[in-house]
Amino acid sequence: MIAEENMQIVLMRHGKPELDLDACKKEWVSPKTVGEIVKRYETAALSSDSIPPLASKAIAGSCAIALSSNLPRATLSIERLGLKDRAVIDPEFRESDLPFLEWKRPKLSFFSWALIFRLLWFFGFSQNGESIQDAKIRAQKCAASLCDAAAKHSSAVLLGHGIINRLIARELTGLGWQKVQRTSEDYWSFSIYEK
Secondary structure (H helix, E strand, O other), X not given: OOOHHHOEEEEEEOOOEOOOHHHHOOOXXXXXXXXHHHHHHHOOXXXXXXXXOHHHHXXXXXXXXXXXXXXXXXXXXXXXXXXHHHEEEOHHXXXXXXXXXXXXXXXXXXHHHHHHHHHHHXXXXXXXXXXXXXXXXXXXXXXXXXXXXXXXXOEEEEEEOHHHHHHHHHHHHHOOOEEEEEOOOOOOOEEEEEO
């Protein structure tokens, strides 16, 4: 049996999708259009120029098992990292959908609406999306799955998403895992947890 202090979990964000939400930030849109953009984003493939940095490839490659969301930007990131042969795809690791309203007015920048809807989400707004309570429960299950994988294989990497990775990180910390490295919040960024 592997000693607990040797276990490692890496939480990594997927590569840059073809539909880059950063490029939409200044577009003026209705709340309903925000929902349409988010739905397109959920099915977007990776951009052809989204190549994992050497540090991301090295840390992911050092892990014995890879877990991934079932969204295309995550599964294709697994392929670009060369981890397809040791990957477990699980929809539990998917991103928590951005809630939105079906209104056609007013129009604000996509960034403004996304910020408003995500802030409201933290206070319980979940129309057309998952509630924060449900996302937290799912994050608990995800953290448990990662802990099990790390206990069995000594190391595991998750190819996930910004919000759900943050919620999982909070759960890991609560379970006694220590964050020992964090790169950024960009595409291909990662955080390393050890126990």
